[in-house]
Amino acid sequence: MTDPAERLPNARRTVADLASDDGGFIVACSTTGHRPEPATGARFDSRADAQKAAEATQEYQAAMCELDPEHPTYRPTVYEDDDTPLHVATTRSRTKGMRSNGLPRTQESVTLSNGRDGEWIQMENAPLIHLSRDDGPFDDDVVARQLDAKLSD
Template sequence: MSDSLDTIRREIDDIAAEDGDFYVACADTDERPAPLTGRRFPTEEAANEAADLARSYRATLRESDPDLPEHRLSVYECTDDPPTMVSTRERAAGTRENGLPRTSRSVTLSGDCESEWLRMDNAPLVHVRRDGEPLPDDAVERQLDSKL
């Protein structure tokens, strides 16, 4: 089994490009599972080939670990523009227990795609990605707990 896994990894490495315009990720979580972590591809066709290879790789792994998470892999085009964050704080009615004025904070994140936006009012701001990968749920939960 390890020979075929190594072969698939090499095939993915061969079609990957450090500055490629495409990547493969889970359509539901945006996670890039092994063997796709950190890989980019020069063309959409190469990324589709990598997705097929990754499906084979993960199916082979699943033979020895039936609990391996399943991912619905999709191809995405990389964007050069990271999301923009705009934060505003406005004075609200009343004062806090410490005598300072109450405030209301709004944070809006937006990207270059129509579907890339998020607005939060008076909610804790937490990091959900690191190094281009989604953080595990427990890491986000710890951040939320620390805000309480």
């Protein structure tokens, strides 16, 4: 196995050689959404190029962990980059009857969508769910990637 200090610049060079200015794919951690070095900010023209960059990013992390066992590790995964933000639309409508506290019964609909793929989820009277990790809620783009990954399978 080669010296980790030699593998770091090789991984950086691989990612830099594959990157493009306006590619439609990115490399990000599948659990946190973080875009780790050396793929931070890089975009790729094809899924294949992004996959090679993800592998180089994984190699970079392995070398960093050999040099510093406390270095954070990520799960580099390829995503199609979609700048279209998520849209959440909620509506509340009155239904028949009254609640025990004297207020009218209502029904709430929530629709999660983006401009490219249409509706992803529509819920009627479902509980509100907050996705989080140890240090706080996930960013919206992380949730979007997770939903996209699960719905595309």
